[in-house]
Amino acid sequence: MRAWPSPEVPALPDGIRGPQLRVRSSHTADLLDVVPTGTARMYVCGITPYDATHLGHAATYVAFDLLNRAWRSAGHPVRYVQNVTDVDDPLLERAAATGEDWEALAERETQLFRDDMVALRVLPPDAYVGAVESIPLVVSMVQELDAAGAAYAVDQDLYFRVATDPDFGTVSGWNRDQMLAVFADRGGDPDRPGKQDALDCLLWQGERPGEPAWDTALGRGRPGWHVECSAIARAHLGGPVDVQGGGSDLVFPHHEMSASEAQVVDGSPFARAYVHAGMVGLDGEKMSKSRGNLVLVSTLRGEGVDPMAIRLAILGHHYRSDWEWTAADLTDAEARLATWRKxxxxxxxxxxxxxxxxxxxxxxxxxxAPRAVARVHDWVTATLGGDTSDDGSPARLATVLDAALGLAL
Structure with a gap:
């Protein structure tokens, strides 16, 4: 699957280099130094392509774009991989509800996502990989899990034994009761008869009437959600990756399960750090496809909103915080953008x-980013207030804002 075109990113001015990166990982209470050995490796979970791209999506991918740029500012090459879950129950359900072909729906929404990422100046992944094209990778990994005694059949489906990973639970830090409280609402099936443990997760789903399926060594069917990311990350990055990223709603079960599956077959940690972006709300509720309370980047762009104003509005909130989108976010960002450009x-x-x-x-x-934005605004205020003590400063600062914050001003 193709990604989107990369924006031109200017080099930092001569003599300028960023400090080494520290991030908060969900599996520890401390900030971690994430200093890669050689090329930095990052895997960020991508979209299930329908209702793209709402501002919750945008905030997540802008956050990991900042991480990508921070590594580059510190002098590290980066290899970045992102998936697209282009076959899964929610996508098929939306296609059935609207009467649209599921493949056409997935391609249209994926292209809309690409267009929004270009507009927001998000650096593309080096490998942008769909679930469908990754079926051979998934089949191979499921076979490895089966050989390790970590897979078993329930009817025509295959499940992962979470008990085979002694470190299961360390990604989220959740106890069993916390996990069970959300598992069903986040794609799990704790009550299915025949499962050995309520928390065991689907690896391979056998063919269902009227649903897409592929002929494989596992029989006709399609991948489970969590193993999709495990297989793609292992194939395109190796392990352990430096950062596994996504929204905070993926901490459990998705990142917990995908990490455990990889750890069982590799015998080593899946990632050095698990980094998660907060949730964006609207009208008092988390912005989500199921609720339909979405603000779409494409809609704002269609109304003539400058994508740099959208990005600046997102940068006004710390990536780990949960926050609510309001009209004032955009109004303030547009005013700030005009002042900065001046x-x-x-x-x-x-x-x-x-x-x-x-x-x-x-x-x-x-x-x-909020601290960085505030510091730039102080400079803007001083400059427009008459402090012009340094010839060339505006151009030099504009270069850094483009390289580090992704703001083309």
């Missing part, structure tokens, strides 16, 4: 060097 196109301004240092330091400190 200052950054001036021939001279306040000294940029301490601002550049503070911006890169803020981003390296658990992607603290």
């Amino acid at each position: 200052a950054l196109t001036a021939p001279a301004g306040a000294s940029a060097e301490p601002v550049i240092t503070d911006v890169l330091s803020a981003l390296a400190d658990d992607l603290d």
Whole structure:
């Protein structure tokens, strides 16, 4: 599957390099230094392609774009992989409800996502991989799990034995009661007869009448959700990856299960850090496809909103925080964008060097974009207030904002 075109990212000015990155991982209470050995490797879970791209999606992928850029600012090459769950129950259910071919729905929504990522200047993954094209990888991994004694059949389906991973539960830090409380609502089937453990998860679903299926060594069927990401990450990144990322709603079961499956076959940790973006709400509820309370990036763009204003509005919130989208977010971001552009196109301004240092330091400190934004705004205020002590500062700062914050101003 093809990704989207990459924006041109300017090199940092001569003599400028960002600090090494620290992030909060869900499996520890501490900030972790994520200093890769050689190429940094990041896997971020992609969309199930329908109702793309709402602002919850956008906030997640902007967050990991900041992480990607922070690594690059510190001088590290990055290999980034993202999947597309282009066959799964929610997609098939939407196609059935609307009478649309599921493949056409998936391709249309995936293209809409690509277009939104281009508009928001999100760096594309090096490998953008669909579930359908990854079926051979999934089949191979399920066979490895079966050989390790970690898979068993329930009717025509295959399940993963979570008990075969001694570290199961360490990604989320949740106890069994917490897991069971949400498992059914997040794609699990704890009450299915024949399962050995209520928390065991689906690896391979045998063919169902009227649903897509593929001929494989496992029989006709299609992949389970969690093993899809395990298989893609192992094939395209190896292990352990430096960062496994996604929204905070993926901590359990998705990231817990996919990590355990990989750990059983590889005998080593799946990732060094598990990084999760907070949820974006609207009208007092989490923005979600099931509720339909969505603000779509494509709708805002169609109304003539500058994508850089959308990105700046997102950057005003720390990536790990849960927050609510309001009209004021966009209004404030549009006003701020206009003010910044005025200052950054001036021939001279306040000294940029301490601002550049503070911006890169803020981003390296658990992607603290709000702190970086506030620091830039202080510079803008000083510059428009008449402090023009440094010729060339606006252009130098604009380069850093493009490279590090993804803002083309």
